[in-house]
Amino acid sequence: MGSLPARDPRIYVGGGILLALIALALIGPHFTSDPLMPDPESILQPPSSAELLGTDNYGRSVLARVVGGAQLDLLIALFAAVLAFVVGSLVGGFTGFAGGFVDDVMMRLVDILQSFPAFLLALGVAAMLGNEIRNVVLAIAVAYCPYFVRIVRGEMLAARVTPYALAARAVGNPPTRVMLYHLLPNCLGPSIVQLTLCLGYSILDAAGLSFLGIGIRPPTAEWGVLVAEGTQYVNSGQWWIAGFPGLAILLAVLCFNLLGDRLREAVRA
Amino acid sequence: MPELPLLDIDRLTIGYTPHHAREPVHVVRDVSFTVGRQEIVGLVGESGSGKTQTARAVLRMTTPPLQPLAGRIVLDGTDLLTLPEQSMRRVRGAKVAMIFQDPRSSLNPLMRIGDQLARVYTSHQRISQRAAWQEAIDMLRRVGIAGPARVARSYPHQLSGGMCQRVMIGLALGIRPALLIADEPTTGLDVTIQAQILELIQQTRAETGASILLITHDLGVIAETCQRVVVMFDGRIVEIATVEELFRNPMHPHTLRLLRATPGTPVSAHKPAETVVEEPGVGLRELAPGHFVLGHKLAQEIAR
Amino acid sequence: MNAAPLLRVDQVAKVYPVPGGRLFAVDGVSFDIWPGEAVALVGESGSGKSTIGRCITHLEPVTSGRIDFMGHETTRMGEGAFRPLRRDVQIVFQDPKLSLNPRLKVRQTLAEPLLLHRVVQPRQLDAVLFDLLEMVSLDRRLLDRRPRELSGGQQQRVAIARAIATRPKLVVLDEPTASVDMSVRQQIIDLLARLKAELHMSYLFITHDLSTARSLCSRTIVLYLGRVVEIGHTVEIFVRPKHPYTRALVSSIPIPDPRTRKERLILPGETPSPMHRVVGCPLVGRCPYQMERCGQDPLPFVFLDPTAAADHAVACILYGPDTQRAPWEAVATPA
Numbered sequence: 001m002g003s004l005p006a007r008d009p010r011i012y013v014g015g016g017i018l019l020a021l022i023a024l025a026l027i028g029p030h031f032t033s034d035p036l037m038p039d040p041e042s043i044l045q046p047p048s049s050a051e052l053l054g055t056d057n058y059g060r061s062v063l064a065r066v067v068g069g070a071q072l073d074l075l076i077a078l079f080a081a082v083l084a085f086v087v088g089s090l091v092g093g094f095t096g097f098a099g100g101f102v103d104d105v106m107m108r109l110v111d112i113l114q115s116f117p118a119f120l121l122a123l124g125v126a127a128m129l130g131n132e133i134r135n136v137v138l139a140i141a142v143a144y145c146p147y148f149v150r151i152v153r154g155e156m157l158a159a160r161v162t163p164y165a166l167a168a169r170a171v172g173n174p175p176t177r178v179m180l181y182h183l184l185p186n187c188l189g190p191s192i193v194q195l196t197l198c199l200g201y202s203i204l205d206a207a208g209l210s211f212l213g214i215g216i217r218p219p220t221a222e223w224g225v226l227v228a229e230g231t232q233y234v235n236s237g238q239w240w241i242a243g244f245p246g247l248a249i250l251l252a253v254l255c256f257n258l259l260g261d262r263l264r265e266a267v268r269a
Numbered sequence: 270m271p272e273l274p275l276l277d278i279d280r281l282t283i284g285y286t287p288h289h290a291r292e293p294v295h296v297v298r299d300v301s302f303t304v305g306r307q308e309i310v311g312l313v314g315e316s317g318s319g320k321t322q323t324a325r326a327v328l329r330m331t332t333p334p335l336q337p338l339a340g341r342i343v344l345d346g347t348d349l350l351t352l353p354e355q356s357m358r359r360v361r362g363a364k365v366a367m368i369f370q371d372p373r374s375s376l377n378p379l380m381r382i383g384d385q386l387a388r389v390y391t392s393h394q395r396i397s398q399r400a401a402w403q404e405a406i407d408m409l410r411r412v413g414i415a416g417p418a419r420v421a422r423s424y425p426h427q428l429s430g431g432m433c434q435r436v437m438i439g440l441a442l443g444i445r446p447a448l449l450i451a452d453e454p455t456t457g458l459d460v461t462i463q464a465q466i467l468e469l470i471q472q473t474r475a476e477t478g479a480s481i482l483l484i485t486h487d488l489g490v491i492a493e494t495c496q497r498v499v500v501m502f503d504g505r506i507v508e509i510a511t512v513e514e515l516f517r518n519p520m521h522p523h524t525l526r527l528l529r530a531t532p533g534t535p536v537s538a539h540k541p542a543e544t545v546v547e548e549p550g551v552g553l554r555e556l557a558p559g560h561f562v563l564g565h566k567l568a569q570e571i572a573r
Numbered sequence: 574m575n576a577a578p579l580l581r582v583d584q585v586a587k588v589y590p591v592p593g594g595r596l597f598a599v600d601g602v603s604f605d606i607w608p609g610e611a612v613a614l615v616g617e618s619g620s621g622k623s624t625i626g627r628c629i630t631h632l633e634p635v636t637s638g639r640i641d642f643m644g645h646e647t648t649r650m651g652e653g654a655f656r657p658l659r660r661d662v663q664i665v666f667q668d669p670k671l672s673l674n675p676r677l678k679v680r681q682t683l684a685e686p687l688l689l690h691r692v693v694q695p696r697q698l699d700a701v702l703f704d705l706l707e708m709v710s711l712d713r714r715l716l717d718r719r720p721r722e723l724s725g726g727q728q729q730r731v732a733i734a735r736a737i738a739t740r741p742k743l744v745v746l747d748e749p750t751a752s753v754d755m756s757v758r759q760q761i762i763d764l765l766a767r768l769k770a771e772l773h774m775s776y777l778f779i780t781h782d783l784s785t786a787r788s789l790c791s792r793t794i795v796l797y798l799g800r801v802v803e804i805g806h807t808v809e810i811f812v813r814p815k816h817p818y819t820r821a822l823v824s825s826i827p828i829p830d831p832r833t834r835k836e837r838l839i840l841p842g843e844t845p846s847p848m849h850r851v852v853g854c855p856l857v858g859r860c861p862y863q864m865e866r867c868g869q870d871p872l873p874f875v876f877l878d879p880t881a882a883a884d885h886a887v888a889c890i891l892y893g894p895d896t897q898r899a900p901w902e903a904v905a906t907p908a
Contacts, residue, residue: 167672171735182674415842459618461821492827492828526756531755
């Protein structure tokens with residue numbers, strides 16, 4: 001993995017943002033006020049030394065709400081992406097190894113799922129299931145699962161015919177062990193890259209779903225919710241209510257994209 | 270008065286200068302040997318010994334970023350390293366031809382075999398396309414391809430490895446070169462096909478009077494086909510001798526190692542050479558008539 | 574004296590459906606292997622030798638014919654039924670870079686057969702692994718390395734160790750020295766010879782290079798286009814080859830000694846494509862001695878006088894009247 005310059009700005013920028021976000025999510029809440037606590041005295045205050053990111057229409061600290069949102073969004077993205085990765089890889093590995101009729105059926109299913117744009121698919125699933133966090137995670141996972149199935153299946157098709165796969169069989173491994181223990185770990189490289197990218201898009205999707213009212217609902221602090229709440233005030237000049245959560249979303253997606261990009265090239269090298 | 274050799278490589282050094290380095294890296298150092306007219310010389314060594322780059326240097330086709338850094342390559346009186354690229358191109362197409370290890374990758378996959386052969390003829394002689402095509406079929410027959418008319422209409426991927434190699438030889442012969450360089454021409458081919466190809470190369474030499482520089486790691490091929498042998502190791506020549514002399518009385522430790530690693534070599538090759546002692550820092554010395562060894566001298570000091 | 578051979582291959586054929594028709598990779602091959610003997614399976618590309626190796630180790634099903642291993646008929650066995658037998662038949666592949674799982678350390682690769690077949694208790698594992706490495710002359714520190722950290726020769730030794738870990742009765746070696754540096758080849762052959770003697774194993778040594786087979790194998794089977802053309806003692810095949818193809822093969826081997834100038838039999842043309850099933854002798858079209866009878870089925874299989882050249886059989890009409898007997902019926906147990 002080593003022929004790329006280590007001093008790649010993508011690592012620094014992406015990594016830096018990611019660390020900042022994680023720090024924000026983990027320790028931020030200790031330093032900020034309650035994101036749900038309204039304060040009628042200070043409604044719609046612009047960013048100041050007292051409130052770094054200003055307050056919203058209920059007087060709640062935008063900073064506190066962005067920090068709270070960080071926790072929620074990162075968690076949702078993590079669970080959704082990892083769920084999609086695990087389920088997708090297992091299914092992809094299995095179907096690639098099995099081949100034949102099972103593979104044909106599975107790939108048609110994947111085709112159907114992938115004929116919808118990921119966000120719309122998540123939208124449909126979330127709308128069906130309801131507004132809980134768990135359902136948001138599930139919906140996004142369902143939307144991204146097919147990508148992992150495809151990627152790992154492709155790798156498995158190649159791995160299945162290698163001499164070491166044959167050797168694993170010859171030594172006495174039953175087929176399931178050949179697939180799970182020998183082949184599957186060697187097939188996960190490209191899907192790790194996809195996982196990184198998926199984390200970024202999951203944040204966007206979670207925010208998007210919440211913005212539309214299908215995902216997380218107010219008053220819970222979630223970036224999409226915050227943007228939805230703040231949109232109506234942008235025209236009247238209170239840009240910070242929607243602006244900062246929007247910036248947070250942008251930075252989060254950016255950092256995962258940068259890291260994923262760099263990772264992809266490293267895996268290919 | 271011995272006649273001038275066809276090819277005289279004199280103190281050739283090949284290498285490159287990596288980024289940020291002050292000293293160039295040498296992959297071939299101070300290599301000197303000759304190939305006489307109508308002679309078959311074998312260039313043998315393990316992988317990484319520099320034999321391929323040395324041969325490619327004759328055509329000025331070393332693998333980039335490697336290039337000749339010092340020395341001369343004199344072909345029929347002309348130093349090839351000083352020629353402008355234009356003139357070099359004429360040498361490549363006319364006086365020196367090379368066949369490579371993987372024949373299929375040296376043929377144009379998009380052109381029919383007959384067209385590739387015909388092209389060689391039309392670029393060197395004033396003949397019509399039709400006549401060139403006929404000559405191509407004729408050449409295919411001469412290199413032992415059955416059904417030459419059909420093969421001429423085929424594409425490289427439709428032929429086997431052995432057939433492709435014959436086509437390569439046909440192409441090389443079409444040029445009627447003075448020097449044919451064959452780089453591992455039979456490696457990877459079945460042994461019965463290998464025998465055919467080697468026989469064909471010998472036949473070629475008899476018919477056209479070309480000299481041949483044969484590069485291989487297979488000592489059996491050397492023993493059967495070559496008249497003189499140049500042994501390379503780690504970028505340098507370690508021994509030069511006639512093929513009989515090399516197998517009967519190998520002197521350099523690397524040559525001995527090579528012979529010992531090959532089953533079937535004469536028994537005497539398995540004993541360490543008692544006749545030489547190491548003399549570090551010294552170049553190739555002629556320790557017996559026509560027998561050169563690197564960095565060694567005869568055990569009993571003979572004043573030279 | 575053993576009454577039954579360790580492995581009996583009886584008229585095995587393997588046909589692959591491919592775009593454009595069918596590929597007759599193996600076409601009626603029969604031979605035996607007895608306990609403790611090393612047999613070479615020699616052939617050039619297209620001879621079907623690797624396919625036979627895979628059929629014997631149950632990595633590929635046969636299209637027709639029968640294989641008996643240790644008294645069990647394996648051709649009709651399912652994967653699960655054959656698996657316990659894998660303890661006694663193992664295979665070493667050509668390129669160790671590809672046949673070793675790149676993610677696993679040597680320790681894991683070698684432990685696997687031992688644990689799968691319950692040859693050792695987990696607490697004895699380390700001791701057995703050390704022993705195994707010593708048998709293939711590898712330092713025990715290599716246990717914690719991965720294949721990419723080993724040289725080609727070391728990798729192949731690991732592959733060999735993996736194959737002998739369960740003390741199998743038969744090891745199939747598919748061109749084990751072809752992908753290894755020339756200087757290391759002889760070491761591998763010597764290792765194999767030593768292991769065979771120590772562990773009393775049989776070998777099926779698949780190769781295109783007769784000379785590698787020579788030092789290791791007492792008997793040799795010569796294949797051409799999926800058929801057996803000659804079978805006999807290795808030395809005899811080398812020194813007095815009978816079948817025209819064997820003669821061409823033996824005479825084609827370049828001898829690294831310029832003093833020997835030998836008479837070469839060079840067959841014109843190329844090995845025909847296995848896409849068409851040949852009627853009669855597969856060498857028709859290339860054989861300098863061919864006659865009309867040669868183009869007709871069934872293929873003659875002649876047993877040469879057992880007293881003169883023991884256990885030698887040739888599929889060629891030049892050597893006697895047509896006889897159509899199973900190859901092992903007249904062959905005495907090799908010494």
